[in-house]
Amino acid sequence: MTPSGTAPRQEGPARGRPRSEAVERAVIESVMGLLEDGVPLAELSIERIARTAGVGKATIYRRWSGKEDLFVDVVRAAGPPDPELPGTSVRDDLVVLLESLRPRGPAGRTSAILHNVHAQMKSSPHLWAAYHDTVVVPRRTLGLEVLRRGRENGELRADVDVELLHDIVVGPVLVRTVLCPDADLPDDLAARVVDTLLQGLRPVSG
Amino acid sequence: MTPSGTAPRQEGPARGRPRSEAVERAVIESVMGLLEDGVPLAELSIERIARTAGVGKATIYRRWSGKEDLFVDVVRAAGPPDPELPGTSVRDDLVVLLESLRPRGPAGRTSAILHNVHAQMKSSPHLWAAYHDTVVVPRRTLGLEVLRRGRENGELRADVDVELLHDIVVGPVLVRTVLCPDADLPDDLAARVVDTLLQGLRPVSG
Amino acid sequence: MTPSGTAPRQEGPARGRPRSEAVERAVIESVMGLLEDGVPLAELSIERIARTAGVGKATIYRRWSGKEDLFVDVVRAAGPPDPELPGTSVRDDLVVLLESLRPRGPAGRTSAILHNVHAQMKSSPHLWAAYHDTVVVPRRTLGLEVLRRGRENGELRADVDVELLHDIVVGPVLVRTVLCPDADLPDDLAARVVDTLLQGLRPVSG
Amino acid sequence: MTPSGTAPRQEGPARGRPRSEAVERAVIESVMGLLEDGVPLAELSIERIARTAGVGKATIYRRWSGKEDLFVDVVRAAGPPDPELPGTSVRDDLVVLLESLRPRGPAGRTSAILHNVHAQMKSSPHLWAAYHDTVVVPRRTLGLEVLRRGRENGELRADVDVELLHDIVVGPVLVRTVLCPDADLPDDLAARVVDTLLQGLRPVSG
DNA sequence: TCCTAATCGAGACGGTACGTCCAGTCTTCAG
DNA sequence: CTGAAGACTGGACGTACCGTCTCGATTAGGA
Numbered sequence: 081m082t083p084s085g086t087a088p089r090q091e092g093p094a095r096g097r098p099r100s101e102a103v104e105r106a107v108i109e110s111v112m113g114l115l116e117d118g119v120p121l122a123e124l125s126i127e128r129i130a131r132t133a134g135v136g137k138a139t140i141y142r143r144w145s146g147k148e149d150l151f152v153d154v155v156r157a158a159g160p161p162d163p164e165l166p167g168t169s170v171r172d173d174l175v176v177l178l179e180s181l182r183p184r185g186p187a188g189r190t191s192a193i194l195h196n197v198h199a200q201m202k203s204s205p206h207l208w209a210a211y212h213d214t215v216v217v218p219r220r221t222l223g224l225e226v227l228r229r230g231r232e233n234g235e236l237r238a239d240v241d242v243e244l245l246h247d248i249v250v251g252p253v254l255v256r257t258v259l260c261p262d263a264d265l266p267d268d269l270a271a272r273v274v275d276t277l278l279q280g281l282r283p284v285s286g
Numbered sequence: 287m288t289p290s291g292t293a294p295r296q297e298g299p300a301r302g303r304p305r306s307e308a309v310e311r312a313v314i315e316s317v318m319g320l321l322e323d324g325v326p327l328a329e330l331s332i333e334r335i336a337r338t339a340g341v342g343k344a345t346i347y348r349r350w351s352g353k354e355d356l357f358v359d360v361v362r363a364a365g366p367p368d369p370e371l372p373g374t375s376v377r378d379d380l381v382v383l384l385e386s387l388r389p390r391g392p393a394g395r396t397s398a399i400l401h402n403v404h405a406q407m408k409s410s411p412h413l414w415a416a417y418h419d420t421v422v423v424p425r426r427t428l429g430l431e432v433l434r435r436g437r438e439n440g441e442l443r444a445d446v447d448v449e450l451l452h453d454i455v456v457g458p459v460l461v462r463t464v465l466c467p468d469a470d471l472p473d474d475l476a477a478r479v480v481d482t483l484l485q486g487l488r489p490v491s492g
Numbered sequence: 493m494t495p496s497g498t499a500p501r502q503e504g505p506a507r508g509r510p511r512s513e514a515v516e517r518a519v520i521e522s523v524m525g526l527l528e529d530g531v532p533l534a535e536l537s538i539e540r541i542a543r544t545a546g547v548g549k550a551t552i553y554r555r556w557s558g559k560e561d562l563f564v565d566v567v568r569a570a571g572p573p574d575p576e577l578p579g580t581s582v583r584d585d586l587v588v589l590l591e592s593l594r595p596r597g598p599a600g601r602t603s604a605i606l607h608n609v610h611a612q613m614k615s616s617p618h619l620w621a622a623y624h625d626t627v628v629v630p631r632r633t634l635g636l637e638v639l640r641r642g643r644e645n646g647e648l649r650a651d652v653d654v655e656l657l658h659d660i661v662v663g664p665v666l667v668r669t670v671l672c673p674d675a676d677l678p679d680d681l682a683a684r685v686v687d688t689l690l691q692g693l694r695p696v697s698g
Numbered sequence: 699m700t701p702s703g704t705a706p707r708q709e710g711p712a713r714g715r716p717r718s719e720a721v722e723r724a725v726i727e728s729v730m731g732l733l734e735d736g737v738p739l740a741e742l743s744i745e746r747i748a749r750t751a752g753v754g755k756a757t758i759y760r761r762w763s764g765k766e767d768l769f770v771d772v773v774r775a776a777g778p779p780d781p782e783l784p785g786t787s788v789r790d791d792l793v794v795l796l797e798s799l800r801p802r803g804p805a806g807r808t809s810a811i812l813h814n815v816h817a818q819m820k821s822s823p824h825l826w827a828a829y830h831d832t833v834v835v836p837r838r839t840l841g842l843e844v845l846r847r848g849r850e851n852g853e854l855r856a857d858v859d860v861e862l863l864h865d866i867v868v869g870p871v872l873v874r875t876v877l878c879p880d881a882d883l884p885d886d887l888a889a890r891v892v893d894t895l896l897q898g899l900r901p902v903s904g
Numbered sequence: 905t906c907c908t909a910a911t912c913g914a915g916a917c918g919g920t921a922c923g924t925c926c927a928g929t930c931t932t933c934a935g
Numbered sequence: 936c937t938g939a940a941g942a943c944t945g946g947a948c949g950t951a952c953c954g955t956c957t958c959g960a961t962t963a964g965g966a
Contacts, residue, residue, distance in 0.1 A: 099937070127926055136939040141928065216465050244458065244482060251457010252450065258464060259422050276450060277483075302915030303957040309917080331947055342918040347949065508910025509962045515912085539952055548913045553954065628877050656870065656894060663869010664862065670876060671834050688862060689895075714941030715931040721943085743921055754944045759923065 099143075104153075106133040107140060111154045121151075152210035162218065170230035171274055174249055177223055178270035181253045223250065249277060305349070312339040313346060314363045317356065327357075358416040368424060376436035377480055380455055383429055384476035387459050429456065455483060511554075516565075518545045519552060523566045533563075564622035574630065582642035583686055586661055589635055590682035593665045635662065661689060717761070722771075724751040725758060729772045739769075770828040780836060788848035789892055792867055795841055796888035799871050841868065867895060 110133035114124060126147060130137045144150040163180035165173045227242040227249075236245075252273045266272075316339035320330055332353060336343045350356040369386035371379045433448040433455075442451075458479045472478075522545035526536060538559060542549045556562040575592035577585040639654040639661075648657075664685045678684075728751035732742060744765060748755045762768040781798035783791040845860040845867075854863075870891045884890075 103938085125926055126928080130939095134939085136941085137927090138929080138931095138940090139938065142937085146928080212465070220465075241478070241482065244478060247458035247461040248454060248479065248483065251459075251461050252453035253457075254464065255453040255457050255460055258460065259418070259426075272447070272450060273454065276447065277454065300959070301913075302959090303917075305916065306957095332949085333947055336918090340918080342916095342920095343949080344919090344951085345917065348916075352949085507908075507964070509912075510964090511911065512962095537952055538954080542913095546913080548915085549953095550914090550955080550957095551912065554911085558954085624877070632877075653890070653894065656890060659870035659873040660866060660891065660895065663871075663873050664865035665869075666872055666876065667865040667869050670872065671830070671838075684859070684862060685866065688859065689866065713933075713939080715933095715943075717942065718931095744923085745921055748944095752944085754942095754946090755923080756925080756945090757943065760942075764923085 103133075103135055103139055104143065107135055107143075107150070108154050108157050109133075111150065112158065115154075126150075148207050151207050155207070155210050156214055162222070165222070165226065170226060170235045171278060173226040174223075174274045175270045177219070177226065178249070178253050178273065181219070181250070181257070220246065220250075249273065309339075309341055309345055310349065310359075313341060313349075313356070314360050315339070317360045318364065321360075332356075354413050357413050361413070361416045362420055365420065368428065371428070371432065376432060376441045377484060379432040380429075380480045381476045383425070383432065384455070384459050384479060387425070387456070387463070426452065426456075455479065515545075515547055515551055516555065519547060519555075519562070520566055520569050521545075523562065524570065527566075538562075560619050563619050567619070567622045567626055571626070574634070577634070577638065582638060582647045583690060585638040586635075586686045587682045589631070589638065590661070590665050590685065593631070593662070593669070594682075632658065632662075661685065721751075721753055721757055722761065725753060725761075725768070726772055726775045727751070729768065730776065733772075744768075766825050769825050773825070773828045774832055777832065780840065783840070783844065788844060788853045789896060791844040792841075792892045793888045795837070795844065796867070796871050796891065799837070799868070799875070838864065838868075867891065 107129060110129055111124065114129070114132060115121070124147070126137060126140055129135075129150075130140055140150065144153065163176050165176055167173060223246045224242055227236065227240075227245055230236040231238060231240055231242060253269065256269070313335060316335055317330065320335070320338060321327070330353070332343060332346055335341075335356075336346055346356065350359070369382050371382055373379060429452045430448055433442065433446070433451055436442040437444060437446055437448060459475065462475070519541060522541055523536065526541070526544060527533070536559070538549060538552055541547075541562075542552055552562065556565065575588050577588055579585060635658045636654055639648065639652075639657055642648040643650060643652055643654060665681065668681070725747060728747055729742065732747070732750060733739070742765070744755060744758055747753075747768075748758055758768065762771070781794050783794055785791065841864045842860055845854065845858075845863055848854040849856060849858055849860060871887065874887070
């Protein structure tokens with residue numbers, strides 16, 4: 081894992097002791113460990129991280145410009161657990177896609193970290209940008225591809241607005257994740273959302 | 287505005303000088319003013335709030351046990367700007383309801399504060415609970431009523447799951463608000479979401 | 493005990509509830525009690541005194557302008573335990589006089605308070621003035637009278653400077669009291685000082 | 699100036715940035731400066747000292763456990779301006795010794811500080827101990843040596859109690875310094891005390 | 905017997921300082 | 936030049952008093 085590039089290390093003929101990659105790992109591992117232990121993001125002082133990682137504060141500041149900058153790399157390291165889509169139908173792909181968004185879903189550790197961090201990261205534009213680029217955009221891209229494919233092969237109406245439809249599909253899961261974090265999502269939520277949407281909402285009149 | 291009840295003031299025959307309601311107002315107004323001025327929540331130290339409000343620190347701690355406890359009351363004071371629904375149809379009601387969720391929507395000041403705070407409050411369970419009770423629950427209740435009414439008068443299919451449908455309706459706006467906070471929402475988003483959903487998604491196959 | 497007159501109570505036709513003398517007593521008694529308990533003067537906050545005396549803070553400030561002003565009255569109340577002089581000779585009178593200066597001497601309670609306060613009161617000119625007027629001056633006057641009487645009746649040389657001699661007599665006790673507060677003064681110190689002085693210091697050379 | 703040893707810095711192989719001696723100096727100089735400017739000891743808050751010295755509060759607390767502990771070092775730094783004795787006779791030595799005790803005497807700056815502090819330091823046992831060790835004991839030792847030398851070379855009677863005599867000599871100056879701080883000491887006080895004592899006090903009867 | 909007015913205990917008020925903790929930088933020694 | 940260690944300035948934390956103020960409840964005259 082290479083730091084996010086905010087460190088001012090100017091390249092040139094390498095002189096002196098090289099930076100230890102073990103330090104990067106130790107620091108990021110420490111942060112992830114603390115987050116897994118349920119330590120709230122706000123209580124993660126640089127001082128505490130340095131102590132936990134057995135690292136000097138200056139060593140952290142040499143690589144990252146601050147807490148925010150460090151967390152960007154933590155998000156990157158936790159990484160996006162891209163789901164594998166079955167590809168059998170739009171419906172099946174969407175169900176798998178939605179399943180992967182659930183915090184306690186199959187992705188395990190990194191998922192937990194990401195959701196823990198997610199909840200609190202809006203305060204930092206840079207941190208949010210990293211999360212956006214690393215997690216949000218890839219998944220949205222994946223979802224849009226599924227829908228576009230469905231539009232092209234006739235599974236969806238030709239005049240459908242895929243961007244809008246995507247948000248309609250993802251929305252309900254996000255609503256329950258963000259607004260009702262305590263209520264466990266029912267296991268079949270994804271399927272029911274997709275089915276409800278695909279079947280249409282108007283009475284089957286005429 | 288009465289403090290959230292966390293203050294240890296035990297009730298009984300009133301003894302000593304009573305607490306000034308003007309102080310409550312001044313403090314909460316100061317916090318709201320600072321938030322409106324774009325000061326990030328993390329930079330709102332009690333010290334600064336006290337200075338801004340022209341109030342002693344102890345006076346704040348007498349009422350609220352800490353920053354979090356204070357912000358709970360700020361959220362309560364900013365209050366929910368319940369939208370007025372036209373009632374002409376499920377469609378019209380839902381459009382108005384979704385419009386009211388937009389951060390830069392017509393609700394003005396309190397809306398701005400709530401959305402500013404919202405973005406950063408997940409770090410505190412108590413603060414989030416206050417936001418949930420004050421903002422999330424009333425609006426969800428309102429939305430569910432609209433849908434139930436629609437189901438009863440035949441505008442919606444009789445077997446529709448109103449809770450699920452509600453999240454499907456609200457979801458897209460939340461997606462764009464939470465995940466793409468910079469991209470301004472198009473003015474007709476609400477209408478398009480509702481229309482898309484109501485019109486059904488399946489191809490118009492015979 | 494009437495407060496020291498710093499209180500702004502303007503005289504006139506007595507209207508309203510008269511001040512309770514019991515309050516004066518309670519406050520001053522509380523201070524003396526705390527001092528006797530070994531509480532250092534610096535830790536005697538007005539707040540604590542009020543709590544101990546079961547009195548409102550404002551009630552104290554109504555009578556005394558501050559801590560210093562209050563302690564002036566405490567000193568006055570502790571009062572000077574004027575020693576009774578035997579009058580049999582200059583020597584005997586001086587010995588009794590010196591004995592009365594010893595902190596753990598026979599004077600008991602008020603003496604303890606005075607010496608406790610004395611040690612720390614130089615920081616306040618007014619407080620010191622009260623101590624000076626109440627304790628220092630009367631004793632000095634007493635001592636000077638003894639010496640003048642001795643000069644007149646031939647016990648002392650006619651050309652002796654009584655003021656200087658007084659300080660020479662009192663000095664050693666003060667030295668040991670002020671500079672070596674821990675070392676207990678030997679019981680016969682007073683006698684030895686007086687005898688040494690009266691007998692002369694020069695070698696008995698012919 | 700090394701701090702008084704109350705700082706918990708455990709010795710060992712020097713690790714981390716060493717403490718700056720310049721800080722010690724700056725802090726102590728600031729305290730002395732403020733005292734010289736007539737600021738009363740009671741108004742010397744740590745906060746103000748830190749501001750004046752351009753130093754963080756934590757830096758002060760890293761070295762000294764509190765105000766008292768700091769003042770101990772201030773006293774040590776102000777140091778004892780040991781007088782130079784002429785050595786021509788007991789009388790001349792004692793006169794010089796007494797002169798050096800006068801607050802506005804020839805010792806200048808440090809003397810002023812010491813007397814300023816002296817007046818208020820009895821409230822703190824540790825502070826007083828430092829003053830005692832640094833100022834009182836050396837001078838007493840010096841005085842006792844003078845007297846012992848005088849006893850050995852016949853200037854004083856062989857059976858004289860030098861400790862007692864010392865206090866008799868120093869006492870009058872202390873009396874006027876401590877009990878009548880406002881009255882300037884006459885310039886010839888020292889000489890008059892010594893001469894009076896050495897000449898004997900009893901009438902030259904017989 | 906009310907009325908007026910100053911008192912009482914209690915405690916809130918705006919402040920200042922306390923002693924602790926952390927941010928972010930700088931400075932040492934060791935590799 | 937990098938590493939850990941830790942001192943540095945600065946500033947917020949939450950607490951304790953300061954001296955002032957405002958409550959309801961006494962407690963005296965004078966009407």
